[in-house]
Amino acid sequence: MKSTPALLLVSTVLLSSPAWAETPNVVASIKPIHSLVASIMQGVGEPSLIVEGAASPHTYNMKPSNAAALQAAKVVFWVGPGLEIFLEKPLEALGSGARLVELSEAPGIEKLKFREGGVFEPHDDGDEHGEEGHGHGAEEASHEAHDADTHGAEAETAEHHHGHGEGEFDMHMWLDPMNAKAMAAEIGKTLAEADPANAATYQANLEKLNQRLDTLDKSLAETVAPIKDKPFVVFHDAYQYFEHRYKVRVGGSITVSPEVLPGAERLSEIHAKIEDLGATCVFAEPQFEPKLVNVVIEGTPAKSGTLDPEAATLESGPDLYFQLMENIGTSLKDCLSSAS
């Protein structure tokens, strides 16, 4: 059958149109990352998520269905070694089939050093902070000295070999919207390369996402402005990026990493810190034992609240990142403005 020019045109248009193009199989490790990817893939497809529900990335164990999803993936987005430890070996075994994107290495990401110990002194932003725009020079030294004195072997073993892997940097980078923008740019670029047929859609979605992130950044700064000088205590040390961006004051953390339960000495150190701080707030997290928070605030005027830095309680999807960040701002404001 002789193909007419019109028919040729229609088939070319059809075959190259997004609708026909095979949507790439994309996997994202944790909910905050999945949310950014889902935003950029809107109208094209949906990424699959590994750490679902209320599970914590720090204690997660791979399921056979996860391994199958990775095997079929064309692109895998994760934060990186030191956070999703459960992914390190499976990704090594994946071979070159899939494109693996470590978003902690995206251009423009600001990295903060992993913090030692349970009590943090307020850092004066005039200080020279060393690595990648921020480190903890003198403070770190004082913490290490403090740790060596008071915690000796316990601090050594517990904190350095569990949970956060052995990385140098705090891996909760998504808690700064400017880092989320850097991640979004890398996600958009990767998807456009992996799926050129939908590149225009990814680009348009990326622009919309960047506008939303700028708006979020402004509204968070307003939300926490009234309470930014009020120190508070958190469950695990996940909030440094939020703290750095909005100048709120994390006075200490009950544990460094959720699966390393704090020893009695650390709990008493935190209790002493809360007494020092006077009226303040101590924040639990949905995935972890709230009893510990009651232990450290007992007999002090401190109030308790809840923060959810890994979105354990939120529905996965494009809006999750915004709900996660707004919830942190609101929870801090609600508790600290009533802690007088």
Ligand SMILES: [Zn+2]
């Ligand atoms: Zn964490």
